Amino acid sequence: MTLSTPPLPLTMAKHGSASGSGIEAGAPIIQVENLSKIYGSGFQALKEVNLTIRRGEIFALLGPNGAGKTTLISVICGLVNATAGNVRVDGFDNVSAYREARERIGLVPQELTNEAFTTVWDTVSFSRGLFGKPSDPTHIENVLRALTLWEKRDNRLLELSGGMKRRVLIAKALSHQPQVLFLDEPTAGVDVELRREMWEVVRGLRDQGVTIILTTHYIEEAEEMADRIGVIRRGELVLVENKATLMQQLGRKELTLHLDTPLDGVPPALAGHDLVLAEEGHALVYTYDVTRQDEGTGIAGLLADLEATGIRVKDLHTRQSSLEEIFVNLVRESA
Amino acid sequence: MNLQSVKTIYLAEMSRSLRTVLQSIVSPVVSTSLYFVVFGAAIGSRISEVDGVSYGAFIVPGLIMLMLLTQSVSTASFGIFFPRFSGAIYEILSAPISYFEIVLGYVGAAATKSIILGLIVLATARLFVPFTIQYPLMMLLFLMLTAVTFSLLGFIIGIWADGFEKLQLVPLLIVTPLTFLGGTFYSIDMLPPFWQAVTLLNPVVYLVSGFRWSFYGTGDVSIWASLFIIMLFLGVALAVISRIFRTGYRLKP
Numbered sequence: 001m002t003l004s005t006p007p008l009p010l011t012m013a014k015h016g017s018a019s020g021s022g023i024e025a026g027a028p029i030i031q032v033e034n035l036s037k038i039y040g041s042g043f044q045a046l047k048e049v050n051l052t053i054r055r056g057e058i059f060a061l062l063g064p065n066g067a068g069k070t071t072l073i074s075v076i077c078g079l080v081n082a083t084a085g086n087v088r089v090d091g092f093d094n095v096s097a098y099r100e101a102r103e104r105i106g107l108v109p110q111e112l113t114n115e116a117f118t119t120v121w122d123t124v125s126f127s128r129g130l131f132g133k134p135s136d137p138t139h140i141e142n143v144l145r146a147l148t149l150w151e152k153r154d155n156r157l158l159e160l161s162g163g164m165k166r167r168v169l170i171a172k173a174l175s176h177q178p179q180v181l182f183l184d185e186p187t188a189g190v191d192v193e194l195r196r197e198m199w200e201v202v203r204g205l206r207d208q209g210v211t212i213i214l215t216t217h218y219i220e221e222a223e224e225m226a227d228r229i230g231v232i233r234r235g236e237l238v239l240v241e242n243k244a245t246l247m248q249q250l251g252r253k254e255l256t257l258h259l260d261t262p263l264d265g266v267p268p269a270l271a272g273h274d275l276v277l278a279e280e281g282h283a284l285v286y287t288y289d290v291t292r293q294d295e296g297t298g299i300a301g302l303l304a305d306l307e308a309t310g311i312r313v314k315d316l317h318t319r320q321s322s323l324e325e326i327f328v329n330l331v332r333e334s335a
Numbered sequence: 336m337n338l339q340s341v342k343t344i345y346l347a348e349m350s351r352s353l354r355t356v357l358q359s360i361v362s363p364v365v366s367t368s369l370y371f372v373v374f375g376a377a378i379g380s381r382i383s384e385v386d387g388v389s390y391g392a393f394i395v396p397g398l399i400m401l402m403l404l405t406q407s408v409s410t411a412s413f414g415i416f417f418p419r420f421s422g423a424i425y426e427i428l429s430a431p432i433s434y435f436e437i438v439l440g441y442v443g444a445a446a447t448k449s450i451i452l453g454l455i456v457l458a459t460a461r462l463f464v465p466f467t468i469q470y471p472l473m474m475l476l477f478l479m480l481t482a483v484t485f486s487l488l489g490f491i492i493g494i495w496a497d498g499f500e501k502l503q504l505v506p507l508l509i510v511t512p513l514t515f516l517g518g519t520f521y522s523i524d525m526l527p528p529f530w531q532a533v534t535l536l537n538p539v540v541y542l543v544s545g546f547r548w549s550f551y552g553t554g555d556v557s558i559w560a561s562l563f564i565i566m567l568f569l570g571v572a573l574a575v576i577s578r579i580f581r582t583g584y585r586l587k588p
Contacts, residue, residue, distance in 0.1 A: 079428050081583055081588070098431065099337070099431040101431075102429060103431040107426075109422070113421055113423045113425060114421070115417070115418070115421060129340065129343030130344065130427070131340070132337045132339045132431055132432070172426065
């Protein structure tokens with residue numbers, strides 16, 4: 001099963017921004033300032049979070065369970081009251097100008113929350129009307145076709161698979177042509193194939209100018225899709241960075257040298273390099289920072305020393321740390 | 336005012352009633368007919384007249400009121416409770432609509448359904464007993480005020496309840512007993528003086544009495560007292576709902 005993403009006629013509705021600047025790619029669309037949330041139980045879910053989301057980007061919010069991802073999204077969307085701070089959507093305060101702010105937002109929640117006995121068509125049309133938009137069967141049809149739900153339009157939601165229900169939630173969120181789409185763990189619990197289909201849908205939306213903010217547990221998802229990544233931990237935004245920069249700055253590379261003859265230990269002549277003997281003496285693993293590699297000091301020197309000591313290398317390969325390793329290290333460091 | 340959103344909620348709730356037409360409309364009509372058979376025909380044949388009208392005709396306003404109260408509460412409470420229960424409430428709360436508009440949609444639909452049912456029961460009753468309505472406009476006013484007020488009460492219960500058991504608790508343990516003890520099937524003049532005084536503490540007495548007055552021009556209490564009590568109820572319900580939304584109680588942490 002594949003998604004017929006193009007053409008995705010789900011483009012955002014034309015709205016003026018509060019500043020009157022119109023739609024401009026890269027301009028801030030969501031501005032979060034000093035946002036804090038303390039629940040009635042005393043639990044502080046957000047601690048003075050500051051964040052700017054740019055129009056047209058895919059922003060991935062990463063964090064362990066209970067870090068505050070869903071709370072942050074919920075405050076922005078108006079589901080949870082902030083204790084302090086403020087949120088502006090396209091320049092509109094989400095409390096004092098909540099109508100203007102909310103009509104620009106589409107939210108796909110984490111849980112599959114549907115009324116089981118309504119049909120796909122009715123529930124998506126309901127969402128559009130709820131957001132104050134006049135009936136537009138053509139738009140609803142386009143949304144359903146883009147999400148391969150058209151054939152199921154007369155089915156009741158209880159008759160759909162989990163993946164289809166998830167797509168119905170996306171269709172509901174897109175029914176009123178939002179400028180910003182929040183996806184709270186969009187692929188949680190779905191199989192690999194469907195996850196890739198979802199990614200295609202999300203990319204299609206971004207290509208049309210919809211700003212996407214997604215939370216995820218799957219680092220692979222952020223690595224695959226995001227333009228920028230934010231890491232939240234215990235209610236604090238510990239990092240916001242371009243994905244490429246993040247991987248370049250924090251990524252570590254490993255060079256594995258497969259040896260012709262096994263060694264008993266790292267020879268003293270190579271002690272100056274950060275080497276570890278692996279595979280029962282058949283390999284030497286050299287770990288280095290990408291930034292140091294740019295300086296050109298590590299690998300060249302190591303290879304020269306290897307040649308000088310007469311150690312023959314029959315093969316080598318390098319591996320760059322994944323975003324997952326970066327994330328785990330980051331969370332561990334800030335613990 | 337975001338009328339499109341209000342209309343959307345209203346129509347969705349009305350279509351829910353139509354989807355469950357058997358439970359929503361047929362069931363109250365059948366049960367009201369049974370009341371007529373049991374109380375009107377079987378028992379009524381042994382009671383000649385109450386307050387100058389036949390017993391069958393006497394119980395008509397009370398039966399309509401009984402149905403109106405229970406249906407208003409159950410429809411409105413279920414209407415808001417179910418999206419809370421299923422989680423679909425997120426969509427309502429994140430939509431660009433005010434709390435007043437949310438209430439207008441849900442309560443408007445519940446009250447409309449109750450009023451339609453009231454009129455259907457009225458027509459059904461006419462098949463069993465002959466009666467006239469002396470003050471039809473006042474009858475409609477009472478019908479509407481009661482439907483709106485008890486739909487508001489249902490809305491409050493739907494927000495307060497954290498399970499299906501609590502959802503049933505107030506209608507079963509409070510509304511139905513108060514209605515049965517509120518002069519639906521008897522005039523409070525038929526009670527001993529002590530119980531007459533106790534019964535006057537029951538607010539439903541005033542609703543049934545006022546409604547009956549609009550039919551036959553007589554009631555257990557003055558029409559003004561009835562109107563005052565229903566308006567007081569309405570005011571209290573609105574105040575409670577206003578507080579619920581101001582504090583985010585059970586809706587918005």
